[in-house]
Amino acid sequence: MTLDTVKHASDTPDVEQPWAELGLKRDEYDRIREILGRRPTGAELAMYSVMWSEHCSYKSSKVHLKQFGEKAPESDALLVGIGENAGVVDVGQGYAVTFKVESHNHPSYIEPYQGAATGIGGIVRDILAMGARPVAVMDPLRFGAPDHPDTKRVLPGVVAGIGGYGNCLGLPNIGGEVVFDPCYQGNPLVNALCVGVMRHEDIHLAKASGTGNKVVLYGARTGGDGIGGVSVLASETFDETGPAKRPAVQVGDPFQEKLLIECTLEIFKEKLVVGIQDLGGAGLSCATSELASAGSGGMRVDLDTVPLRDSTLSPEEILMSESQERMCAIVEPDKVDRFLEICEKWDVIATVIGEVTDGDRLEIYWHGEQIVDVPPRTVAHEGPVYHRPYARPEWQDALQADDANKLPRPESGEELREQVLRLVGSPNQASKAWITDQYDRYVLGNTVLAQPEDSGMIRIDEETGLGVAVATDGNGRYAKLDPYTGAQLALAESYRNVATTGAKPLAVTDCLNFGSPEDPGAMWQFAEACRGLADACQVLGTPVTGGNVSLYNQTGDTAIHPTPVVGVLGVIDDVNRRTPMAFSEEGQMIYLLGDTREELGGSAWSQVIHDHLGGMPPKVDLEREKLLAEILISASRDGMIDAAHDLSDGGLIQALTESCLKGGKGARLIVPDGLDAFVFLFSESAGRAIVSVPRSEELRFTDMCGVRGLPATRIGVVDGDAIEVQGRFSIPLTELREAHESTIPALLSDARA
């Protein structure tokens, strides 16, 4: 086959090109021809097709994501906002923190272990590329029905992959989510979050400037894995019976990544790079075009110098390859030697593959012949933008009218008791220890809080005790009932989780998991969720710093529940002041903060007891969330509370059960005046938390709540070895523990590791 050079392309304008097979639309292909003034070469076509895929270009979502910038609240904390590999937040004392959540949904369905493992690998490199040392990971997960045979294939593989990669990298896993719902059956969601820490002056950006500076590719050799993975895996619906476009799955090598991390940090320390970019989706196509596009000049790359694992790869394949564990750095010529030396120390292969030019083109050569000559911005940043039609689905009204508050309720104490046990033992509410015990939470020795706490907390500075807390939340059931409110509830819960542990929420990252953007109903859900999240961020004062969109999560016409997953990062001046969730002191008073209304739409109770989804989700009151957060933070700082736990799905009884089991202490409760026992126990009203208050602090605490106008109701006392709701029922902790802790092991015990 002759090499399709730029010259050859100019000379043969009429050659048929497989643009459709590469996922391009006719008008997109025409636009490429217009940009170049000729037909693209094969290599150019490969680059454009992968970079203009939904996954890389955000072509359907862009117009909605814009709001996160436009409505962003003023924040002194934001050092780097949306648009970079990850946002960067100032946490004081000269430290900056970067964090981001990303999806690896489709690959994890096809090959659960490697899909999930490389999901962790990818997000960690994003964080590393900002100049930060990765310090923790989290993993929000969604699976199909718990008893479905395919869940037994997907879940253990995903969990082993996340653990296998993260544990081997030496990053503590400090939290996440596990949710089961039949809607995720063919479309599990595997989202991965990473947090990194650096000094302000160490922030690095992905741009190539300085004519004559060298482009260095370092890390693993490039192989044939994941070729077209991005466009095929992330953008198209996965269909087992479809055309045999079997994707080459990427295999991760966490050891190589560990070396890459240590090597890169040493390179940063010696200030050897001008710009840096990780190689993720779209591999070299993405890294070179993004670096060049963000920089001041052009770039020339000699593609034949790229170290290969498979010598038969064509230049197009090298450009598309998604081999893992690679990075691309821009280095001043006189620093190249030292750069290579450090790589050698860490046994990391590093190669100069090109340089920054004073032109404005990205030029790629193959054995001296030019095969790419493009304006980099048109590849990386000026891809197509779609204003997809969207419309509220016809079924939405009927769904909302199907009010969960009308479902039959338990009447007797005996019935209440039985439903409590069913709730806390249901797969979504049950202990996830079977999963999280496969993750190392201790490594690095700075984990102050980890699962099952409300948020994970990491110490940043051993001397001062400065730390950060991160939580992730999302409730697809709420979002299905009302995507605008659902997205806000996800944010509110995550924000509340951070504040519950005593940290001040500062910034947001999000992973928006939705169905096909070509379906106006799914597109409406997406638009509404974005609008809801942007509006709520504005009120809470927490800007969105970055995130990820995953579309096409559907099988045939059936989409997943719209699932915005929201991560919130908070800061705490002294981690010694953190508030854990466990009730551990007998005799302490239990207070319920916030208002409890009759809100059962989308609730865990409606799902577990009635297999029902309908009505409206709980109301959002963001001012109340702010007040609650302020109280929880003050109370932690001033030592007024010993434990706190936020209320979310499952309501009060779920939270109380968790706090009691964690501390190994029981509780005696009295149903507050004016509340029905059922509503008290099961309602999922937002903006609430329970706290345990030492008697010596009770007055001070209730005064504070009173003065600031936060309802605080004394609901009971930490006592005994049962949860007793006076006059209604009592359940020994042993029985609760059995219900809560045996469910997941029983479901998965016969699954293969």
Added chain:
Amino acid sequence: MTTRIGVVTFPGSLDDVDARRAVRLAGGEPVALWHGDKNLHQVDAVVLPGGFSYGDYLRCGAIARFSPVMETVIEQARAGMPVLGICNGFQVLCESHLLPGALTRNDHLHFVCRDQRLRVENTATAWTGDYAEGEEITVPLKNGEGGYVADERTLDELEAEGRVVFRYLDVNPNGSRRDIAGICNEAGNVVGLMPHPEHAVEALTGPTTDGLGFFTSVLKKLVATS
């Protein structure tokens, strides 16, 4: 003069920083040792930390055993220098034949991270002098291949000579023979165990501070013998 305790970093070591912190909190001077450097830089004792040296792809510890630093560590260990192998370090010690037996895939096949109760069975080693005989401690355990195996004769020998230093209590988390969590060599200067004492040295970040005793023990021992 403070006592210098070396902590080896292999490519893929993960708990080296924690081990150095533990040495520091115990009052010693941590010294970072590099796998490619044979020189032990005048340390008085060595810790082989946890992690996945060289990715642990072949067998845990199998490649690390052949690193330059191990040549000297093996030599010094035979000459009596205190050496502690934690988790991956324990695996390296077994692969190096400084300790008998081997560590195999957990019987339940999963990586497991939990707070583990142990009984200290031997307080005569270089690393356990500060514990009471039979003392029960809780430290984190985290491994995928922590099942201790050896043939019956070796196991009997270990028992007879009091070289089972730690035993798992409550649950055997990985299928180890005879609930063995850690052992020592005949001289008692080389100790290996799967659980992680270096993760239990601060109340804030560990389940307990029960692990500090390893490091204070060796410091005392070294001062006494110097």
Added chain:
Amino acid sequence: MARVVVDVMLKPEILDPQGQAVQRALPRLGYQGITDVRQGKRFELELEGPVDDAALARVRQLAETFLANTVIEDFTVRVEEDEEVTTA
């Protein structure tokens, strides 16, 4: 009783970190002349009945659906033979 062996190896185009780790270590151990190492899995199955075509077909199916992940792995099924060189 007969033994059937299923060998499962990563497809050639798939990265094999395990094999690479071994290969990288060889020079240090003093081994030259080994140009590539791949590491895979070997399953030894003891079959109750005769190893006829039907039995082998079933083992092949087992390998395809369970022992190997054919997205990334190839497999081979064969009846155990005597080895040329054996050491224990």
Added chain:
Amino acid sequence: MARVVVDVMLKPEILDPQGQAVQRALPRLGYQGITDVRQGKRFELELEGPVDDAALARVRQLAETFLANTVIEDFTVRVEEDEEVTTA
């Protein structure tokens, strides 16, 4: 270029949890008549030169000191042959 295969299996007296897990899963998958499953490792080494006795002796030594841990594992070294049944 020639291929030498090293098979490494746990010694019979050592518990093989991986093999057992496979075996336990078989009935659920509808497979009867498999009485035992053992899982081990297979290494494929590509040798540069001829596979003569000297070369094999070196591979055996490599297997003994490195590829297998003879405290718990047995190994077999052989020159690759054609398989009877192959599927990919």
